[in-house]
Amino acid sequence: MSDPIVFLHQTPSSSQMFEAIMQRLQDYSTYAIDTPGFGQSFHPDHVPTMAEYSAWLVEAIQSIAIDRVHLFGHHTGSSMAIQIAQDHPDLIASLTMIGPFIATADEKEEMRKTISSDWGPVEDGSHLMKAWNLVGNSLGAKGNIELHHREVVDALRAHESAHQTHEAVWDHDFIKFFKSVECPMLVMCAPDDVLYPFFHRANELRPDSVSIEIKGKNLEPDLDPDAITEHFKSFIENL
Numbered sequence: 044m045s046d047p048i049v050f051l052h053q054t055p056s057s058s059q060m061f062e063a064i065m066q067r068l069q070d071y072s073t074y075a076i077d078t079p080g081f082g083q084s085f086h087p088d089h090v091p092t093m094a095e096y097s098a099w100l101v102e103a104i105q106s107i108a109i110d111r112v113h114l115f116g117h118h119t120g121s122s123m124a125i126q127i128a129q130d131h132p133d134l135i136a137s138l139t140m141i142g143p144f145i146a147t148a149d150e151k152e153e154m155r156k157t158i159s160s161d162w163g164p165v166e167d168g169s170h171l172m173k174a175w176n177l178v179g180n181s182l183g184a185k186g187n188i189e190l191h192h193r194e195v196v197d198a199l200r201a202h203e204s205a206h207q208t209h210e211a212v213w214d215h216d217f218i219k220f221f222k223s224v225e226c227p228m229l230v231m232c233a234p235d236d237v238l239y240p241f242f243h244r245a246n247e248l249r250p251d252s253v254s255i256e257i258k259g260k261n262l263e264p265d266l267d268p269d270a271i272t273e274h275f276k277s278f279i280e281n282l
Contacts, residue, residue, distance in 0.1 A: 045279065046136040047072035048113045049104055051120030053142075053261070054208045055160070055201035057082030059193060060117065063268040068276070076103050078123070080204025082197065090207045093215040097126040101134070113279050115139040117264065118238065119208050122215050128224040137279055139229040141263050141271070142238040144217050145245060155213055160205035162198065174198045183235070183260025190265050221248055228252040229278040231271065235260045253278060 048071055050061040058075035059082070065073045077084035079091070079099050087095075100123060104112060113136050116124030121140035128135045146154065162174045178194040179185035198205070230245040230252055232238065236259075245254045255274050259266030 045071055046111045046113055047074060047109055048115055048279075049073075049109070050075040051100065051114070051116040051123050052076075052078060052081065053118035053120055054212075055081065055198040055205040056117075056194060057197045057200075059197065060262070060264050061115075064264050064272055064275075067268060067272040074104075074107070074109075076100055078120070078204075078208070080207055081201050086204060087207060090210050093122055093126045093211045094130070096208070096211060097123050097130060101127055101131055104134070110134065111136050113137045113139065115275070116143075117141040118144070118261070119212060122212055122217055125217060125220045125224060126215070128226055129220045132225060135224075135226045137227045137229070137282060138224065139231070139275055139278065141231045141257070142233075142236045142261070143221070143230060143241070143245070144212060144215075144238055145221060145241040145248065146238075147218070150241070151213055155209075158209060160202065160209060163202040170202075171195075171199075174202075181237070181261070183262045183266065187266075190262065194262070218244075218248065221245075227278075227282055229275065230254045231257045231263070231274065233257050233259050233261075233263050233267070236263070237261055 052058055052060050058077050061075040079085055079087050114124045121143040124138055128138050162170045164170055174195050178198055179191055184191040184194050232242040245252050257263050257267045257270055
């Protein structure tokens with residue numbers, strides 16, 4: 044029996060973003076966790092570091108008696124996953140990441156200027172359209188009304204915590220950990236993903252990793268679940 048799979052979602056989504064993949068992995072034990080501040084998880088009362096987020100997630104993993112996992116992260120979830128792999132190497136059977144943020148400090152500062160989590164509630168309700176347009180145009184849900192609605196609800200819940208996780212991402216030295224972790228790694232990304240400009244670094248920095256292009260803008264698990272599932276199964280079944 045394969046080790047269980049644990050999924051870590053992006054900002055501002057929730058664990059729901061992995062349901063399509065989990066349905067295709069019915070022969071495996073799969074778990075998806077709501078990061079603190081998202082979905083049905085508790086809301087942090089301060090701006091946590093990536094190490095704090097990762098410690099909370101490890102606590103959740105260990106609470107269900109899991110001692111070894113295939114860890115699968117998307118965007119912010121990839122940053123948390125690689126922090127966990129760094130801090131708890133014995134826990135990790137493999138590491139899969141969609142759209143990891145393999146950016147330099149200067150590149151992060153430039154992106155920081157363009158990324159906003161400013162869709163908190165206002166009296167005239169205009170924040171609702173702001174979230175609707177963000178999810179439809181930026182994340183890529185436009186044209187899929189059920190996905191669009193689900194992601195907007197998740198984003199509205201996370202209007203404060205999205206800022207918290209973004210701050211953790213800006214301060215996180217992803218490249219250092221990406222170069223140092225010693226587990227097998229699968230890296231995937233869509234050409235229209237906001238983090239695709241950094242995708243080429245996966246093989247440059249870690250030629251031992253597996254890199255595969257997929258589809259789906261910033262919502263790949265929902266928009267390209269069949270291909271992602273097949274790539275992932277091939278990866279873990281050949282370790």
